[in-house]
Amino acid sequence: xxxxxxxxxxxxxxxxxxxxxxxxxxxxxxxxxxxxxxxxxxxxxxxxxxxxxxxxxxxxxxxxxxxxxxxxxxxxxxxxxxxxxxxxxxxxxxxxxxxxxxxxxxxxxxxxxxxxxxxxxxxxxxxxxxxxxxxxxxxxxxxxxxxxxxxxxxxxxxxxxxxxxxxxxxxxxxxxxxxxxxxxxxxxxxxxxxxxxxxxxxxxxxxxxxxxxxxxxxxxxxxxxxxxxxxxxxxxxxxxxxxxxxxxxxxxxxxxxxxxxxxxxxxxxxxxxxxxxxxxxxxxxxxxxxxxxxxxxxxxxxxxxxxxxxxxxxxxxxxxxxxx
Amino acid sequence: xxxxxxxxxxxxxxxxxxxxxxxxxxxxxxxxxxxxxxxxxxxxxxxxxxxxxxxxxxxxxxxxxxxxxxxxxxxxxxxxxxxxxxxxxxxxxxxxxxxxxxxxxxxxxxxxxxxxxxxxxxxxxxxxxxxxxxxxxxxxxxxxxxxxxxxxxxxxxxxxxxxxxxxxxxxxxxxxxxxxxxxxxxxxxxxxxxxxxxxxxxxxxxxxxxxxxxxxxxxxxxxxxxxxxxxxxxxxxxxxxxxxxxxxxxxxxxxxxxxxxxxxxxxxxxxxxxxxxxxxxxxxxxxxxxxxxxxxxxxxxxxxxxxxxxxxxxxxxxxxxxxxxxxxxxxxxxxxxxxxxxxxxxxxxxxxxxxxxxxxxxxxxxxxxxxxxxxxxxxxxxxxxxxxxxxxxxxxxxxxxxxxxxxxxxxxxxxxxxxxxxxxxxxxxxxxxxxxxxxxxxxxxxxxxxxxxxxxxxxxxxxxxxxxxxxxxxx
Numbered sequence: 046x047x048x049x050x051x052x053x054x055x056x057x058x059x060x061x062x063x064x065x066x067x068x069x070x071x072x073x074x075x076x077x078x079x080x081x082x083x084x085x086x087x088x089x090x091x092x093x094x095x096x097x098x099x100x101x102x103x104x105x106x107x108x109x110x111x112x113x114x115x116x117x118x119x120x121x122x123x124x125x126x127x128x129x130x131x132x133x134x135x136x137x138x139x140x141x142x143x144x145x146x147x148x149x150x151x152x153x154x155x156x157x158x159x160x161x162x163x164x165x166x167x168x169x170x171x172x173x174x175x176x177x178x179x180x181x182x183x184x185x186x187x188x189x190x191x192x193x194x195x196x197x198x199x200x201x202x203x204x205x206x207x208x209x210x211x212x213x214x215x216x217x218x219x220x221x222x223x224x225x226x227x228x229x230x231x232x233x234x235x236x237x238x239x240x241x242x243x244x245x246x247x248x249x250x251x252x253x254x255x256x257x258x259x260x261x262x263x264x265x266x267x268x269x270x271x272x273x274x275x276x277x278x279x280x281x282x283x284x285x286x287x288x289x290x291x292x293x294x295x296x297x298x299x300x301x302x303x304x305x306x307x308x309x310x311x312x313x314x315x316x317x318x319x320x321x322x323x324x325x326x327x328x329x330x331x332x333x334x335x336x337x338x339x340x341x342x343x344x345x346x347x348x349x350x351x352x353x354x355x356x357x358x359x360x361x362x363x364x365x366x367x368x369x
Numbered sequence: 370x371x372x373x374x375x376x377x378x379x380x381x382x383x384x385x386x387x388x389x390x391x392x393x394x395x396x397x398x399x400x401x402x403x404x405x406x407x408x409x410x411x412x413x414x415x416x417x418x419x420x421x422x423x424x425x426x427x428x429x430x431x432x433x434x435x436x437x438x439x440x441x442x443x444x445x446x447x448x449x450x451x452x453x454x455x456x457x458x459x460x461x462x463x464x465x466x467x468x469x470x471x472x473x474x475x476x477x478x479x480x481x482x483x484x485x486x487x488x489x490x491x492x493x494x495x496x497x498x499x500x501x502x503x504x505x506x507x508x509x510x511x512x513x514x515x516x517x518x519x520x521x522x523x524x525x526x527x528x529x530x531x532x533x534x535x536x537x538x539x540x541x542x543x544x545x546x547x548x549x550x551x552x553x554x555x556x557x558x559x560x561x562x563x564x565x566x567x568x569x570x571x572x573x574x575x576x577x578x579x580x581x582x583x584x585x586x587x588x589x590x591x592x593x594x595x596x597x598x599x600x601x602x603x604x605x606x607x608x609x610x611x612x613x614x615x616x617x618x619x620x621x622x623x624x625x626x627x628x629x630x631x632x633x634x635x636x637x638x639x640x641x642x643x644x645x646x647x648x649x650x651x652x653x654x655x656x657x658x659x660x661x662x663x664x665x666x667x668x669x670x671x672x673x674x675x676x677x678x679x680x681x682x683x684x685x686x687x688x689x690x691x692x693x694x695x696x697x698x699x700x701x702x703x704x705x706x707x708x709x710x711x712x713x714x715x716x717x718x719x720x721x722x723x724x725x726x727x728x729x730x731x732x733x734x735x736x737x738x739x740x741x742x743x744x745x746x747x748x749x750x751x752x753x754x755x756x757x758x759x760x761x762x763x764x765x766x767x768x769x770x771x772x773x774x775x776x777x778x779x780x781x782x783x784x785x786x787x788x789x790x791x792x793x794x795x796x797x798x799x800x801x802x803x804x805x806x807x808x809x810x811x812x813x814x815x816x817x818x819x820x821x822x823x824x825x826x827x828x829x830x831x832x833x834x835x836x837x838x839x840x841x842x843x844x
Binding site for chain 1: 373376377379380383384441444445446448449450451452453454455456606607608662663664668757761827828829
């Protein structure tokens, strides 16, 4: 859907995007994450044809967005981090204006406005002035404006910032719904726990370079998450570490007197044998569960350990890295 | 079926022209007009209407035109607008007309009062044409002032990356200045006394009065302002464009400067000299208006090196192409002066204008043309130096202060201190000593060029070619 090739964007004395390449799959929700100053907002603005890159190109469905920005805007939606609404207009007027600005014919506008309002669950506020809406509802109205023309690709920059927990949950549901309807979404956020709820892929940026681009499933599997097993025991066992260390196929990561975190191999037969041996040792095993690592853990690990991708390589979400 | 109204215009009309506001303005206007009539008759109404036209069109209008963009930036709706499907032209006229719709409504009410009062005063039929010329000047002045303010805000947006707020005082001030120059402020008094309404004076001894020139020039400038706003809006929407419109404008400026300079009593030489001065001012204005982003400059240089003419020319700064035209014209001027007969030199005029004996030599005048080109080059290099260096965020103001200091106090001190032989050090006025004429300015140009190169490398993290390094030194 969106293909970014060798993107470079400079500010005087500072390179914001350094040969960034990646491809976003159609129908996916890609979480764009990275520390402050990593280049997330710049990347989104360049992809939205709001800024022109120093080098490289952005292809949306095969067309370079900078060749004809207006044509690209008809196929994409973008909600910047700092957005505003026409507070003096009603919700209906805001949506109607936006629909007209997107070139939707007058005869179709009423139906499209009603549909967008229903989609974002603001139909009951249609005659209310935008300035009187709560922050969560304003966010919904802004998203409704961004998707009125039914874009194939939607970008949201920090859409959850400033929202209360209920509004955030609502936003997650909206994004899942849009993705379910076939929209491809790129969303940047610092709230990783929520990104984990609805994202299918993750794109990590660090110092203007891609650190990681993969599906969440793959990241979870690759990071050893499924090989880390948490063990629980019915009673305190003073020499628990020694007894666990005696099992050669098992690596002890942390160990207390009644619980431990160990790493096993992926081989199911060996796992079954270890489980059987732990049961046979009479340790009172009460828990043998794979340790789930949060997206935040993975993110922090990647940011700490992994060097940015070598410039000039196009990263695909499933393939890791593929030469251009 | 009714044609579709421009969405931007419609939105602005929703916001600006509610029936309460329209009715309120009408009631207030009629009340004030009646009060003026009651206290001073139609002459007072004429005076009040004239003042209202000045305030509404000259002061309020430019502010509203500038605000139609600045408010969008301030409230965060501009990025959403940039993501819409509206064409650049639709955005320009929708915002310009829509943003000032209420101003025009109030202004037209004031003009109606002005016309009605004028008719009641029985202006002589022979003067009616001038009266209507005055009305036209008010309208074209307003249109030009509003469009100028609008275009200046677009220029300011171009100079600011990731803008969050804009100040519109500059746009409003220039808009007001433009309105006053084109339309004048003294219409009532002059209507009563002489043959034209908003006249601000005659030029020389010709029959051509300023109102007519102002009307013609104002109409052309309005067209150019609209074109400029459109091109700047396209630029804002990230479209690239060839610089041919800019070159056409320079051609227009040359033509207009030559025509306006040719009043009776002047010679061809005056036209020839006035054009480089106008071009110089345009180059300086273009340099101030340019973002002077070293990254874009380098991008353009690399594109040209790669023979990507479209991208290279599109990213060529206006001041640079303006300077090239200016240089070409200077060359023409110098050649013309050197090939003119000796008696073609307008001794009296130059005496009056400059009061320098050293001007009375063809060779000196030709040298002055070369010096002018070098002085402008030095000033541009100083501006680039400021723009690429650590003073980047204050470059415009620092440069204006530099110009004021370099050209004004030193020239005054040398002139009144009796050191006219050394005036060539601070002004592009050549003396008899060729070495003294050219050596100092050449040295200044060389030093400025060296400084530009130094700061350029700091700002881009590299030289004139190739890609910059990551983590380049931040200036």
